[in-house]
């Protein structure tokens with residue numbers, strides 16, 4: 001049995017626990033949260049033995065083998081570093097760290113200590129996104145000519161909405177480019193197999209002054225009446241990026257958390273010399289395939305019609321949709337297979353190297369927005 005401690009039990013920590021409960025050979029034996037009350041609630045809900053306030057206590061425990069780091073960005077580097085130095089394997093939430101220097105150091109420490117790393121870029125684990133990646137590698141798209149898309153949400157659209165993500169001290173030099181942009185650029189790099197080479201970014205704060213609650217709020221919490229103080233925007237809640245991929249192909253991406261009605265609406269399109277692919281989280285089971293000389297197609301996730309390597313990510317009979325929990329669960333399954341020395345990922349699973357690449361993109365976009373010019377990644 002592989003014993004796991006989940007550190008951070010706000011929004012995403014419990015998602016990790018749900019998904020881990022479906023993987024054989026692993027068990028969450030401890031939850032840690034700086035807010036002990038939250039940790040206690042989570043432990044009670046999932047029947048977890050140990051509830052702790054200080055992550056150092058799980059690092060001391062020789063019976064804990066893996067740490068899932070589900071804390072805000074600010075704590076990723078410190079907790080992950082200490083955990084790896086104590087010989088714990090780590091699956092981190094994204095973004096990997098506050099900046100590329102921290103991320104690079106984490107990659108080096110992992111290598112030195114032979115740590116198996118993972119990072120939760122879960123959107124690439126939707127079955128038809130995996131299928132798109134395999135088909136592009138088989139040459140079915142032809143040359144990648146262009147990529148575009150967006151990621152819109154609405155949970156920070158009111159001035160009474162707040163998250164630690166909006167604070168420089170907690171999030172780093174970027175809010176949304178790091179938060180949602182890292183997911184989106186992972187989708188494009190994963191699907192195309194190309195890297196983002198150059199960027200020019202433009203940031204804005206669509207909600208310039210917010211009402212910051214005087215108590216802790218977890219992500220997506222519907223904050224009812226509570227004492228607040230005025231908070232002047234420190235980081236962007238809108239980001240637009242033009243970019244060039246490593247083969248020279250151009251692309252564009254826009255994101256904001258202040259788009260009323262958009263919930264968690266991400267989509268991306270890749271245009272090639274032979275055909276086009278598009279995927280949209282609102283219709284996450286569908287891969288749109290566009291042609292010039294014949295009718296377009298929609299592949300609905302289907303273990304029989306998908307490549308043998310990606311069929312395992314769509315385990316239900318055709319017509320039975322999988323969703324967000326399954327995407328995260330399959331990412332974890334690939335991680336624990338790798339930990340057991342049997343990497344069975346269809347294309348590639350996301351590791352700290354992937355997290356480092358994403359941090360380089362975020363840092364380049366931040367620098368570009370400041371300088372008002374193109375910056376190479």
Ligand SMILES: NC(=O)c1ccc[n+]([C@@H]2O[C@H](COP(=O)([O-])OP(=O)(O)OC[C@H]3O[C@@H](n4cnc5c(N)ncnc54)[C@H](O)[C@@H]3O)[C@@H](O)[C@H]2O)c1
Nearest residue numbers: 008009010011012033034035070071073093094120218219
């Ligand atoms: N992969 C995804 O789809 C996805 C989705 C949401 C969030 N995330 C990432 O997950 C991380 C957490 O985000 P969230 O939305 O769950 O935030 P959250 O605020 O809802 O929860 C964070 C929790 O961490 C706890 N915490 C803070 N410092 C701690 C410390 N030093 N030790 C232990 N616990 C500590 C807080 O008390 C809180 O309960 C972020 O990095 C975010 O980017 C990823």
